[in-house]
Amino acid sequence: MTDVFTVENMTYMLGGMKLTLEIAVCATVISIVLGTVLALAKTYCKGIFSPLSIVASIYVELFRCTPQLLWILMFRFFVKGGGFHLGVVSLSIVSAPYICEIVRGGLNNISKGQFEAGYSQGFRLRQILLFIVLPQAFRAIIPSLISQVASIIKSTSLLASINIFEYLFTCNTVMLNASSISGIFIVYFMEALGYFIVCYLLIVLVNLVSRKLKFA
Amino acid sequence: MLESLLDPWRWERSLQDFPDYLEGFGMTLRVTAAGWLIAMCIGILLGLISTKQNKALKAVSRIYIQFFQNTPITIQFFFFYVGVPAIIKQLFHMSKAYRLSKFVIGIFGVGLYHGAYIAEVIRSGIEAVPGGQKEAALSQGFTENQAMAYVILPQTLKMILPPLTSQTLALLKNTSTLAMVVGLDLMYYADKSVGYTGYFQGYLIAAAMYFAVCFPLAMLVKVFERNAARNPELKRKKKKSRGGGLI
Numbered sequence: 001m002t003d004v005f006t007v008e009n010m011t012y013m014l015g016g017m018k019l020t021l022e023i024a025v026c027a028t029v030i031s032i033v034l035g036t037v038l039a040l041a042k043t044y045c046k047g048i049f050s051p052l053s054i055v056a057s058i059y060v061e062l063f064r065c066t067p068q069l070l071w072i073l074m075f076r077f078f079v080k081g082g083g084f085h086l087g088v089v090s091l092s093i094v095s096a097p098y099i100c101e102i103v104r105g106g107l108n109n110i111s112k113g114q115f116e117a118g119y120s121q122g123f124r125l126r127q128i129l130l131f132i133v134l135p136q137a138f139r140a141i142i143p144s145l146i147s148q149v150a151s152i153i154k155s156t157s158l159l160a161s162i163n164i165f166e167y168l169f170t171c172n173t174v175m176l177n178a179s180s181i182s183g184i185f186i187v188y189f190m191e192a193l194g195y196f197i198v199c200y201l202l203i204v205l206v207n208l209v210s211r212k213l214k215f216a
Numbered sequence: 217m218l219e220s221l222l223d224p225w226r227w228e229r230s231l232q233d234f235p236d237y238l239e240g241f242g243m244t245l246r247v248t249a250a251g252w253l254i255a256m257c258i259g260i261l262l263g264l265i266s267t268k269q270n271k272a273l274k275a276v277s278r279i280y281i282q283f284f285q286n287t288p289i290t291i292q293f294f295f296f297y298v299g300v301p302a303i304i305k306q307l308f309h310m311s312k313a314y315r316l317s318k319f320v321i322g323i324f325g326v327g328l329y330h331g332a333y334i335a336e337v338i339r340s341g342i343e344a345v346p347g348g349q350k351e352a353a354l355s356q357g358f359t360e361n362q363a364m365a366y367v368i369l370p371q372t373l374k375m376i377l378p379p380l381t382s383q384t385l386a387l388l389k390n391t392s393t394l395a396m397v398v399g400l401d402l403m404y405y406a407d408k409s410v411g412y413t414g415y416f417q418g419y420l421i422a423a424a425m426y427f428a429v430c431f432p433l434a435m436l437v438k439v440f441e442r443n444a445a446r447n448p449e450l451k452r453k454k455k456k457s458r459g460g461g462l463i
Contacts, residue, residue: 065385065430066423067392073407074419154288161396168290175298181306184299192287199286 004183009174016170017194023087023166024153030092031152032145035099040129042100043107060097068094069158076162083164091159095152102144106137143210150199157195167194220415230417233409240405241425247322247401248388254327255387259334264364266339277335284332289390292329296321297397322394322401330387337383341376342368378440385433389426402426 038056045053063071075090110133118128138145160169171191178184220226262277284292296316304314345368353363395403406422 062427065434066426067389067403069392069395069403070419070423070426074416077416157288157290172294172298181303184302188295188299192291195288196283196286203286
């Protein structure tokens with residue numbers, strides 16, 4: 001049992017956790033931006049801009065109907081740079097469609113009157129979207145957005161398949177070298193616990209936020 | 217990039233491995249079907265338990281659901297792949313490492329994981345039926361179980377069809393994770409073929425095959441959603457989405 005609790009193992013696994021969180025944070029930011037752009041394109045691009053909306057729809061449907069792992073493996077061919085780069089880019093691209101659907105749900109709840117009111121006050125379309133529509137849409141979807149972030153954190157474990165030394169990869173290395181049953185069990189539980197703590201904290205945050213939103 | 221994408225020779229070479237892909241596709245579908253059955257059994261059991269009054273049982277289902285919803289599915293696969301054989305080896309003092317078959321790893325991996333999500337779907341479906349329905353049934357002399365079977369569950373079914381279908385879709389997509397533990401499924405064969413030829417066209421072929429099954433399911437979700445929206449009786453609860461249960 002003591003064989004897994006060495007300083008090297010612990011620092012190695014904590015290093016993996018650090019990389020997991022770094023990748024998750026970067027990928028979350030990028031995919032929220034990308035997802036919002038996609039959602040805006042899907043919802044508001046009409047008339048001569050409708051090709052944009054069609055492109056966005058194809059992108060979203062394609063990525064939502066194929067496994068994430070497939071694209072992560074495929075982006076090895078296109079993304080140059082180190083493992084961190086590859087991890088962030090591939091994870092953002094595969095997560096953006098899911099974020100897009102969430103943002104679209106928020107946008108659909110915003111009435112047309114908001115636009116008319118904005119126009120009547122002399123706002124331009126860009127200003128209306130930025131100052132009136134998006135703040136309201138985001139306010140309503142914060143809970144589902146946070147649970148999607150938990151999902152992104154769980155998805156980082158897929159990056160182990162392209163040899164990025166994130167938490168799952170480091171834990172599995174330790175698990176393969178463990179010599180006893182109890183060692184294997186302990187590593188497995190630490191592995192699960194690591195993800196569990198991070199994701200569960202986010203879910204607690206979801207509950208807090210949705211309670212607050214309900215009162216407001 | 218575009219040049220290499222459209223290179224006919226590359227496509228031809230990648231398509232030569234198509235029989236492998238079909239074999240893997242069969243495995244993916246089998247794992248999906250069996251894993252779905254396991255997930256449904258666990259989901260229905262835990263979903264019903266969490267609506268009962270018994271505190272201990274409720275706690276068990278709570279812990280199960282939280283554990284599986286907050287840890288990635290990859291952990292389960294690796295546990296069945298690395299952990300379970302080592303445990304079996306030491307328990308029975310076997311000299312050679314025992315390997316679980318990929319099919320078993322696959323169905324339990326996705327089954328246990330999506331069981332937790334389906335349990336939540338079923339619980340929220342049952343809770344969405346107004347309490348008055350149950351009271352009315354009880355006042356008419358139905359027993360608790362009869363009220364559940366004849367009054368509440370039929371109403372629940374319409375409500376839970378859309379999220380249940382999207383769970384099935386997520387389950388199908390998550391079987392691809394089996395490739396990380398040499399799962400002999402579609403993703404594995406695609407990766408093997410690409411590793412052999414060095415052309416990414418293999419992934420595109422696999423993507424097309426996954427898309428061919430997943431897209432109809434996604435359409436089905438939309439149809440069911442439209443149907444469920446027509447049912448005014450049920451409480452419209454703001455559902456707390458858990459990201460569709462991906463990974």
